[in-house]
Amino acid sequence: MVTSLNARAVLLSVVILAVLLGFWEAATPKQQLAAELTEYELLMGGGEAKAAVPPPSAVFAKAWEELSDPFYDAGPNDKGIGIQIGYSLYRVLTGYFLAAAIAIPAGFLIGMSPLMYRALDPFIQILRPISPLAWMPLALFVIQDSQASAIFVIFICSIWPMLINTAFGVAGVRKDWVNVARTHELGSLKTAWIVILPAAAPTILTGMRISIGIAWLVIVAAEMLVGGTGIGYYVWNEWNNLDLTSVIFSILMIGLVGMLLDTAFAYCARLVQYQE
């Protein structure tokens, strides 16, 4: 049998998925129907719903139900999954692009100037390892707004990989290419635009891709803290409701959206990639 590697990989993935789901389904105890219970068991509360990890079939049913009407809004604690993800994406992208707007020009500056690199390096080294959530109390106090604080947390966590990668990419532009710009009397702006930006673009995009990944990781935790809306809040709210089906469903959705974001950036990275 001759099939392409891709086809065989897909087949194997499906088999692994089926096996995992099968085990999961088999391992979850079935809720017994009240009619099947003895009177004694009923008296002991056996007929009440027990909190348990739901089987995959229940998660699929939930997913179908949620995804068939993703944008309903029935009050503060009951919004469709589409609306919740929309809020999260709005916060992530706002904080992220604010960070990009500062990190990329600043990275250029640091990459071009050894003086700025040395002067700013200690600040970056100290600020970078701070967990973004550690900023939350300070942000809440200073900004006085939980929405904006969540955006700030995204901003502060996504700025570092972009800043460092931009600086690294700009500083590492092949000297010969800079010389090409110099021998053609390109001004500094033109040099930046024609030579340095395209040369550093793959490295910058790598930083942007790392950043968006981190931002999506952090938004869930941030929304659990600030509450109100968003996929992180949704997970926490469903946990408080002890609705594990929804918790598992939203976990999968977080993974799915994260994958889509990463794929989008991988695509952009391919666009600016060049071969020496």
Place this chain on the structure above:
Amino acid sequence: MPTPFLSLQGLSKRFPAPKGGEALTVFENVNLGIEKGEFVCIIGHSGCGKSTILNILAGLDEPTDGAVIMNGKEVSGPSLDRGVVFQNYSLLPWLSALKNVTFAVQARHRSWSKKQVLEHSQKYLDLVGLNGGAELRKPSQLSGGMRQRVSIARAFAIQPQLLLLDEPFGALDALTRGSIQDELIRVWSGSDQTVFMITHDVDEAILLADRILLMTNGPYAKVAESVEVGIDRPRARAEIIHHPDYYDIRNHLVEFLAKRSRELAGKYGDGSLTQPKTVRFGANGDIAAPAKDITTPRPRLVKGAE
């Protein structure tokens, strides 16, 4: 004595010692004159500072001592009047071959319209045989020879007063090198370009150059001899080897590289301005006619031969 078009006066390059020790002198006291329209090759072993001299001419590097005067003005910093072709990486890999030329032409002629720039660029790409879609490829999709053709087309397209070639064919195989040499000669013959070229290839130097400069080994390298190649142009690879002077010149160069570049090396010179010794062959008298001033008139180049 008229000042030559390009003159290098007392050029030296020293690198400061790492710690305490003696400074490293790559070359010192290089004095040269190059006339307009002349094709000059420079040969020497690695580390003698050829590339440094070329970079100083380009304005990308600075001499420790001395100065370069071109057209009565001192060279400082890079300029469009001095075009450079490097062995590698002259082309920007994210631009197509055509764009690699147009950005340079646009930089040269800022007032030109897009159409003018495009036509001018394509004209030079045509000269090296890049057309019919090949000019839209990225450098990585072109062969090494094609890439250097694009570099050369770009250098000629901006019409610099001085063209600097840093081992442009060093990374190419012998056959490709041969055909690009022919193209270089063809494009050059149609212009009044002054060319300063580094090479390691003795035959290439004889084929292309009006004059070949020989450098001794570094440190304390210097330009020891200036060998004139009096072979008439146009020169063809197949015929030039039958020229009576060819092997005299070739043997002289090989012998210099194998023996005398080492013997003449080392620290010497009292700091006085010394010119390289001019060497002529054939009709002008046999080997090593001693120390004629390089600024004496030479036979003009034969041009044409499209």
